[in-house]
Amino acid sequence: MAMKAIFITGTAGSGKSLLTSRLLQWYRDNGAYPVTLNLDPGAVNLPYEPDIDVRNYVDIATLMESYGLGPNGSIIMASDMIATKLDEIQKEADELNPDYLIVDTPGQIELFAFRASGPYFAVNLHADNKATIFAFDGMLVSSPINFVSISLLALSVKLRLKMAQINVLTKRDLVIDKLKNIMDWAGSSMALEHILNSEKDAEYSLLTKDLARSISKGGFAQSLIAVSSITMSGMVNLAAALARTLNQGEDI
Numbered sequence: 001m002a003m004k005a006i007f008i009t010g011t012a013g014s015g016k017s018l019l020t021s022r023l024l025q026w027y028r029d030n031g032a033y034p035v036t037l038n039l040d041p042g043a044v045n046l047p048y049e050p051d052i053d054v055r056n057y058v059d060i061a062t063l064m065e066s067y068g069l070g071p072n073g074s075i076i077m078a079s080d081m082i083a084t085k086l087d088e089i090q091k092e093a094d095e096l097n098p099d100y101l102i103v104d105t106p107g108q109i110e111l112f113a114f115r116a117s118g119p120y121f122a123v124n125l126h127a128d129n130k131a132t133i134f135a136f137d138g139m140l141v142s143s144p145i146n147f148v149s150i151s152l153l154a155l156s157v158k159l160r161l162k163m164a165q166i167n168v169l170t171k172r173d174l175v176i177d178k179l180k181n182i183m184d185w186a187g188s189s190m191a192l193e194h195i196l197n198s199e200k201d202a203e204y205s206l207l208t209k210d211l212a213r214s215i216s217k218g219g220f221a222q223s224l225i226a227v228s229s230i231t232m233s234g235m236v237n238l239a240a241a242l243a244r245t246l247n248q249g250e251d252i
């Protein structure tokens, strides 16, 4: 089996589904055989046609009706059921036998990464190699303090999914004027600490500097790859990072 699995995670609305569709296209254009797996039971409109779809196994409307649940209760129950569908989904994936299985995860990252079901699925899915992409929403990292808080979230997803992780700054086209700053904060903990020094609120300045330092000291700080799913800028860098992580550097 040579299937490589790529889990696309990130905060709600960070661009996971659109990135899934762009990666699918990118691999196709480069002669590989990718397939998509939608793991979001609550997805309404997807910018791609999933080859494998958890919605075929877990239906929110049925859960609401059968268990008298509201929209939040049913989405939690649906997320908790993802793990119970692993065998069926694995079988579909093995039958398709793709080079790349691109997994679009639920919008609510806390339901996927911080309950038992999502990590169980991610850890127990059989694949030749696996990696996670964590999407830093370009629109959410406009300040250094926000950058630190999203970095913490990225780190805690890594602790939960226990996989090689590639951090991606999404919506590059919308943050062009801030791009250099954001990449500086990501690339150098000294640059980040320096800018955090000038935060007016001393308490937040100290706290975020401590956090930034521990993230960097623990070796968890990783470079950030800026990508736009609209202009496709940065996609080649993301593909190269995925190749390094998944294929030990060998090109697709």
Ligand SMILES: Nc1nc2c(ncn2[C@@H]2O[C@H](COP(=O)(O)OP(=O)(O)OP(=O)(O)O)[C@@H](O)[C@H]2O)c(=O)[nH]1
Residues within 6 Å of the ligand: 010, 011, 012, 013, 014, 015, 016, 017, 018, 019, 040, 105, 106, 107, 108, 170, 171, 172, 173, 174, 227, 228, 229, 230, 231
């Ligand atoms: N300008 C711009 N917009 C983007 C980009 N990526 C995503 N978007 C937009 O951001 C919105 C959310 O994108 P999705 O791909 O649905 O994000 P998601 O993380 O899958 O969202 P949920 O699954 O609902 O949490 C959509 O309106 C996208 O068109 C990008 O690179 N540039």
Ligand SMILES: [Mg+2]
Residues within 6 Å of the ligand: 016, 017, 018, 040, 043, 104, 106, 107
């Ligand atoms: Mg989505």
